Amino acid sequence: MSSIENTAPTPSSSVFTLFSPKLLPATLMLGGGVTLYAVESYITATIAPSIVRDIGGLELFSWMTTLFVAAGVLGSITVATRPKGMGLRTVYIGAALTFGIGSLACAIAPMMPVLLAGRAIQGYGAGMLSGLAYAFIRFVYPEALWRKASTLYAAIWGVATVLGPTLGGLFAAGGAWREAFIVLVPLTVIMALSARRLLPNVADDRIDTRTPLMQIGLLLTAVLFVSIAGTVEHGIYKALLIAISIALVATMVTIERKNDVRLLPYGAVMLGNPISRLYLTMFVAMMVLTSDIYIPYFLQTLHGVTPLVSGYLVALVALGWTIAAFFSASFSGRQAVAAIVAGCVLETAATASLIPFLATTTPFDTVARFAPAVVAMFLMGFGVGLGWAHLVTKIIGIARRTEQDKASAAISMTQSLGGAFGAALAGVIVNGAGLTHPGGIAGGLSAATWLYALMAVPGLIAVALSLTIKPASA
Numbered sequence: 001m002s003s004i005e006n007t008a009p010t011p012s013s014s015v016f017t018l019f020s021p022k023l024l025p026a027t028l029m030l031g032g033g034v035t036l037y038a039v040e041s042y043i044t045a046t047i048a049p050s051i052v053r054d055i056g057g058l059e060l061f062s063w064m065t066t067l068f069v070a071a072g073v074l075g076s077i078t079v080a081t082r083p084k085g086m087g088l089r090t091v092y093i094g095a096a097l098t099f100g101i102g103s104l105a106c107a108i109a110p111m112m113p114v115l116l117a118g119r120a121i122q123g124y125g126a127g128m129l130s131g132l133a134y135a136f137i138r139f140v141y142p143e144a145l146w147r148k149a150s151t152l153y154a155a156i157w158g159v160a161t162v163l164g165p166t167l168g169g170l171f172a173a174g175g176a177w178r179e180a181f182i183v184l185v186p187l188t189v190i191m192a193l194s195a196r197r198l199l200p201n202v203a204d205d206r207i208d209t210r211t212p213l214m215q216i217g218l219l220l221t222a223v224l225f226v227s228i229a230g231t232v233e234h235g236i237y238k239a240l241l242i243a244i245s246i247a248l249v250a251t252m253v254t255i256e257r258k259n260d261v262r263l264l265p266y267g268a269v270m271l272g273n274p275i276s277r278l279y280l281t282m283f284v285a286m287m288v289l290t291s292d293i294y295i296p297y298f299l300q301t302l303h304g305v306t307p308l309v310s311g312y313l314v315a316l317v318a319l320g321w322t323i324a325a326f327f328s329a330s331f332s333g334r335q336a337v338a339a340i341v342a343g344c345v346l347e348t349a350a351t352a353s354l355i356p357f358l359a360t361t362t363p364f365d366t367v368a369r370f371a372p373a374v375v376a377m378f379l380m381g382f383g384v385g386l387g388w389a390h391l392v393t394k395i396i397g398i399a400r401r402t403e404q405d406k407a408s409a410a411i412s413m414t415q416s417l418g419g420a421f422g423a424a425l426a427g428v429i430v431n432g433a434g435l436t437h438p439g440g441i442a443g444g445l446s447a448a449t450w451l452y453a454l455m456a457v458p459g460l461i462a463v464a465l466s467l468t469i470k471p472a473s474a
Helices: 015-019 024-055 063-081 088-108 112-140 143-173 177-182 184-198 213-229 235-258 274-303 307-327 333-358 367-398 401-432 440-454 456-466
Strands: none
Touching: 015 024, 015 143, 024 063, 024 088, 024 112, 024 143, 024 177, 024 184, 063 088, 063 112, 063 213, 063 401, 088 112, 088 177, 088 184, 112 143, 112 367, 112 401, 143 177, 143 307, 143 367, 177 184, 213 235, 213 401, 235 401, 274 307, 274 333, 274 367, 274 401, 274 440, 274 456, 307 367, 333 367, 333 440, 333 456, 367 401, 401 440, 440 456
């Protein structure tokens, strides 16, 4: 085991301790993996129209995201279900090279089916890299820094929300979408070559390495269905796909409870177990936060905000997450639990408060008029960021030692699932509320009202769950 693990932080340790000379190599490797996953998710969404104009395949447009998300979930699972004896460092090397191969395939794709295959390969490698960041935490950092590392990863996702579209816009403006993929290839090769020297070679301490094929198959099918639901326009079909996805997840949970071969750590599907409530809180928080995807539309349609400005305004959600993550990074014990509870309350309240701020036709032509909406958007992200790192730290801390890899992989998986289900559910709500029929101002007003009223309801569930979380010493 690496000596990094034994580095004792000083009482005044901050997130910046992760960048000390002794910890910097591992921080760059693990944070770099998360950055690739996060930024690539947003870059491709921005350059997608340019891709379609160049190689066609408009009818397959939505699959660029669908396959990336589904493959990412499978990649996260692979971290925990890898063959016995395969170390995390070896998986990291494989993940980096896989991401690079997928990026190369996208860069040279002559037609959409080839690009989709590349996106699936990319997603698989990215999912592994994201899961590995959490799996490595206990080996490269002392326990006092686990929360700081989780804070850093949360901040990366927040920054990526702004950085990804910006970089994507630069590539798209120059018609250089292929270059957006090709620049990633040498970077992933460097990461793979550096892994043996910069990451510790840790023993595989898992006991049960059997692969839960049934649960994986059900979960991936559910992810595919709910991702497709997020791209279907017809409300009835959306609702049906989501219902099927929920049924598949419910079936997976039932099998997980009864089967000796588990996909998730012990207790993750039993609501009476603390770790289950931690995962569920994360899932619901991400699901509610994803309702922000319609904010740019409402800003442009109802309030006369330009597309560029609306994009930067919605980035305040990510900024709130990032600032809150750093603000609460030093909390522990009862403070950490209070941060989780306060975060859930803030996110829920901010989501509901968007109704009077967005479901109007007031022109946002002065600071006084758009300031309340800006504050609400900021607090949505702030609420999630306030407690996210503490949820991660608690999960890693209470999971059984032999199931730490499962617990770590499930964090990334839960984040992806929450986002996918949230996007699909938001789509059902706005379409059912009239976003497209009757559409226009009337449809936008109705959609904004119902979206943020109904998406605040799961937030109440997160609040209730957070109130059951106990301090580590309890």
